[in-house]
Amino acid sequence: MKEYLYKQLSVAPDSKLTNLSRVIYIFILLSIITIVLESEPSISFGNESTFLTINYIFGFIFLIEYICRLYAVGLNPEYSGFAGRIKYIFSFYAIIDLISFAPFLLIPTASESFLLRVFRVLRLFSLLKTSKHATGLILIGNVIRDKLYELMFAIMLTFGIIFISAVCLYLAEGEIQPEAFGSIPRSLWWATVTLTTIGYGDMVPVTAIGKILTILITVASIGIVAIPTGILAAGFSEALSELKKGKDK
Amino acid sequence: MKEYLYKQLSVAPDSKLTNLSRVIYIFILLSIITIVLESEPSISFGNESTFLTINYIFGFIFLIEYICRLYAVGLNPEYSGFAGRIKYIFSFYAIIDLISFAPFLLIPTASESFLLRVFRVLRLFSLLKTSKHATGLILIGNVIRDKLYELMFAIMLTFGIIFISAVCLYLAEGEIQPEAFGSIPRSLWWATVTLTTIGYGDMVPVTAIGKILTILITVASIGIVAIPTGILAAGFSEALSELKKGKDK
Amino acid sequence: MKEYLYKQLSVAPDSKLTNLSRVIYIFILLSIITIVLESEPSISFGNESTFLTINYIFGFIFLIEYICRLYAVGLNPEYSGFAGRIKYIFSFYAIIDLISFAPFLLIPTASESFLLRVFRVLRLFSLLKTSKHATGLILIGNVIRDKLYELMFAIMLTFGIIFISAVCLYLAEGEIQPEAFGSIPRSLWWATVTLTTIGYGDMVPVTAIGKILTILITVASIGIVAIPTGILAAGFSEALSELKKGKDK
Amino acid sequence: MKEYLYKQLSVAPDSKLTNLSRVIYIFILLSIITIVLESEPSISFGNESTFLTINYIFGFIFLIEYICRLYAVGLNPEYSGFAGRIKYIFSFYAIIDLISFAPFLLIPTASESFLLRVFRVLRLFSLLKTSKHATGLILIGNVIRDKLYELMFAIMLTFGIIFISAVCLYLAEGEIQPEAFGSIPRSLWWATVTLTTIGYGDMVPVTAIGKILTILITVASIGIVAIPTGILAAGFSEALSELKKGKDK
Numbered sequence: 001m002k003e004y005l006y007k008q009l010s011v012a013p014d015s016k017l018t019n020l021s022r023v024i025y026i027f028i029l030l031s032i033i034t035i036v037l038e039s040e041p042s043i044s045f046g047n048e049s050t051f052l053t054i055n056y057i058f059g060f061i062f063l064i065e066y067i068c069r070l071y072a073v074g075l076n077p078e079y080s081g082f083a084g085r086i087k088y089i090f091s092f093y094a095i096i097d098l099i100s101f102a103p104f105l106l107i108p109t110a111s112e113s114f115l116l117r118v119f120r121v122l123r124l125f126s127l128l129k130t131s132k133h134a135t136g137l138i139l140i141g142n143v144i145r146d147k148l149y150e151l152m153f154a155i156m157l158t159f160g161i162i163f164i165s166a167v168c169l170y171l172a173e174g175e176i177q178p179e180a181f182g183s184i185p186r187s188l189w190w191a192t193v194t195l196t197t198i199g200y201g202d203m204v205p206v207t208a209i210g211k212i213l214t215i216l217i218t219v220a221s222i223g224i225v226a227i228p229t230g231i232l233a234a235g236f237s238e239a240l241s242e243l244k245k246g247k248d249k
Numbered sequence: 250m251k252e253y254l255y256k257q258l259s260v261a262p263d264s265k266l267t268n269l270s271r272v273i274y275i276f277i278l279l280s281i282i283t284i285v286l287e288s289e290p291s292i293s294f295g296n297e298s299t300f301l302t303i304n305y306i307f308g309f310i311f312l313i314e315y316i317c318r319l320y321a322v323g324l325n326p327e328y329s330g331f332a333g334r335i336k337y338i339f340s341f342y343a344i345i346d347l348i349s350f351a352p353f354l355l356i357p358t359a360s361e362s363f364l365l366r367v368f369r370v371l372r373l374f375s376l377l378k379t380s381k382h383a384t385g386l387i388l389i390g391n392v393i394r395d396k397l398y399e400l401m402f403a404i405m406l407t408f409g410i411i412f413i414s415a416v417c418l419y420l421a422e423g424e425i426q427p428e429a430f431g432s433i434p435r436s437l438w439w440a441t442v443t444l445t446t447i448g449y450g451d452m453v454p455v456t457a458i459g460k461i462l463t464i465l466i467t468v469a470s471i472g473i474v475a476i477p478t479g480i481l482a483a484g485f486s487e488a489l490s491e492l493k494k495g496k497d498k
Numbered sequence: 499m500k501e502y503l504y505k506q507l508s509v510a511p512d513s514k515l516t517n518l519s520r521v522i523y524i525f526i527l528l529s530i531i532t533i534v535l536e537s538e539p540s541i542s543f544g545n546e547s548t549f550l551t552i553n554y555i556f557g558f559i560f561l562i563e564y565i566c567r568l569y570a571v572g573l574n575p576e577y578s579g580f581a582g583r584i585k586y587i588f589s590f591y592a593i594i595d596l597i598s599f600a601p602f603l604l605i606p607t608a609s610e611s612f613l614l615r616v617f618r619v620l621r622l623f624s625l626l627k628t629s630k631h632a633t634g635l636i637l638i639g640n641v642i643r644d645k646l647y648e649l650m651f652a653i654m655l656t657f658g659i660i661f662i663s664a665v666c667l668y669l670a671e672g673e674i675q676p677e678a679f680g681s682i683p684r685s686l687w688w689a690t691v692t693l694t695t696i697g698y699g700d701m702v703p704v705t706a707i708g709k710i711l712t713i714l715i716t717v718a719s720i721g722i723v724a725i726p727t728g729i730l731a732a733g734f735s736e737a738l739s740e741l742k743k744g745k746d747k
Numbered sequence: 748m749k750e751y752l753y754k755q756l757s758v759a760p761d762s763k764l765t766n767l768s769r770v771i772y773i774f775i776l777l778s779i780i781t782i783v784l785e786s787e788p789s790i791s792f793g794n795e796s797t798f799l800t801i802n803y804i805f806g807f808i809f810l811i812e813y814i815c816r817l818y819a820v821g822l823n824p825e826y827s828g829f830a831g832r833i834k835y836i837f838s839f840y841a842i843i844d845l846i847s848f849a850p851f852l853l854i855p856t857a858s859e860s861f862l863l864r865v866f867r868v869l870r871l872f873s874l875l876k877t878s879k880h881a882t883g884l885i886l887i888g889n890v891i892r893d894k895l896y897e898l899m900f901a902i903m904l905t906f907g908i909i910f911i912s913a914v915c916l917y918l919a920e921g922e923i924q925p926e927a928f929g930s931i932p933r934s935l936w937w938a939t940v941t942l943t944t945i946g947y948g949d950m951v952p953v954t955a956i957g958k959i960l961t962i963l964i965t966v967a968s969i970g971i972v973a974i975p976t977g978i979l980a981a982g983f984s985e986a987l988s989e990l991k992k993g994k995d996k
Contacts, residue, residue: 482728
């Protein structure tokens, strides 16, 4: 029984999620969806007690899971015995597990503390980390590590161009639109929104010189700002095709 | 006569559209253009009777086409005889054909039901599906199937980044701008519009912390959000050049 | 003298612009800049007579050029003799030359007709077409011709996705925002602005269903809409590197 | 002592920054951050004397650095002796060094002259230029030089498309929205903002013909406008992988 529980809570040899892990995974996903919906006033208003009950149920389920894990983990030589259990309780993922449900059971008002519930998102990662689904996350991690120097340089270049653009517009429009361009930090906001081509339109140059500067800056430097995008897309595409080749063999 | 009709309503051996198919194709396109124009009040207002007449004419044409198909389909061994005709009537494309014109002839007021007329767009596909023009659609279908794992992973990653960005801004600006960032679903709208670089500007962070977060998030993650774009563009470009090579041989 | 003029008005054997051609080229550029500046009321207001004089001078210069060309073209066997001159006058580029200055000399009020002056932009192309600078334009023309099938397909796909997105939002928000989504043509504007990631923000979905649809549509299909961009960029980059290789040999 | 100072102020043989250079580098960065923060009224208001003091301290530090450099530079054969020192004082980087601090020590009110302080950004480059961190900047410089013809052509093409789009919208909406499209320069602003997909939304076509033109222009030409981005991204990615290959050998 203990052994079955231990196996079900661990990862299968073929690195698939076990049936129990899948059920827990679904519960975590459902509890995150509950948090998302609860945060929306037009949904939660008038249904506070319903959400409180749902949160209690999830808290109770995660409590049971926590106890089961604590009980079964003894089979792992690293955490066997009483000392091992104490060691497990203070392990990184066990603390995340605890934080993600304990407050809601102990203090009902803690239910309002959104930040604590965000830990459930971390739980998703802690479950995923050992499964085969993690290969994708490892892959993107590898791409970022592989191309780190290029990416760092390209991102620094991006920030450099954003900074210079911000200084240009600060000098050009700082006095005419003090609210939008009256300081470098304010101009930085405009420069980021413009050079990433988001273009909210909350801050727009209005003078002739400001507009001419913007035209020259954007046409000349959007290409440079898009370099990290190109590096990441190319690196990721490459890594995935290599992974595929490796699988085909 | 029956045989000629059957050939004209089918696809030619060289997978070209027959002359009759082309005429029907043009009628479907015209009927879709009519629907588009009719939906615009400044065009349809005062011309309701004209549009009603046009719709009746299209309905009648599609009725004749339907009867012809029903008559000629007997030459197809699968649908020969009375039982075969009944089978044909309940086949997928025959039902689409029927829905796309029948309501407008039977109940004039059904003409207002826009949704039923959308089926005519499906008819376009049903006609195209067997012609050589379909190779393009098959191609894009193949690219999506080929790169499905990569695309799914990249799109999930995109949604993950959008979700985390939404949570960040919900925590940063939720209380200052409850209308825009007062819940995670509301923040999700902002996060999607920002990270896809659409940037409507209907919801814009206004606090210093919100803006700094947005600058860091956008510069760091627009590259990741653009990965599906890169995968699709590369895959499509590759598939097209292979298709060309195959044709050149 | 006539021969010198003919040579100067033609293209040099090494396909460089001759000195006279360069002078004319600069005059055309200056006359276009004049047109651009004149169109701006804050610049032209109060300076109407100045601009009229400048336009007269440009018109006179282009008249002299036209007469010189007509005189010198006789050395071209195709246009020699009186009949050849008549033939030249009715040739495509001679008509463009004539339209680009004649109205401003004959009827002063024609100066206000902007459209006629746009012909001067065409003159730029007519001058460029034979020079070595044209290789770039020929190149991009070749890339577009080479990838025509792919581009046409990708652009049709783009319009297809834009159309379907427009229909979705028309059904979702047509009744709530009739001004923005009250008909398919209106929704088409929104769909184009959104899927090209321009995002003006003049029309924005406001309902939950409209926003959810937009999130799903944009994340899934921005990749597809960006395919023509990828094809063009790749094709152009390829063609340029091949051109370089050819030159290096 | 003099030799130690000279070595510390120069670049190490392995082109790493020396310890002293790092300290100076950090001081320049801090002084730039101070300038950025000081420009923001909500931060500087009431703290003017604090910022004045900080600026004095930075000015004093940079004065000491300047004197040290002037003293130690004598070991460089090019700048040895009195004449060499004079030559050094009028060298490009020494002038930048001087401008970046002298005015703030001599005239306190010069502290308000933002432009002079921008020279400190130049100092960052002057320090970086000899270090190994400069390889990245040299690399991007090389990529731009390598692809100069392609980039220039693509950027000219971009401006050409922007110009033609601006003329189209000027003709279509110039009379209906004189503020936004009433002249070609005004339309140029709209065309740049639209074709770079920034889309502020401060100027939006409102007529049917203007919107149809915009739809056709954007779908057809966003691909062409994105060519410089593609060229830069590809060239940069290529150059970085070659650099890596060279290092691996």
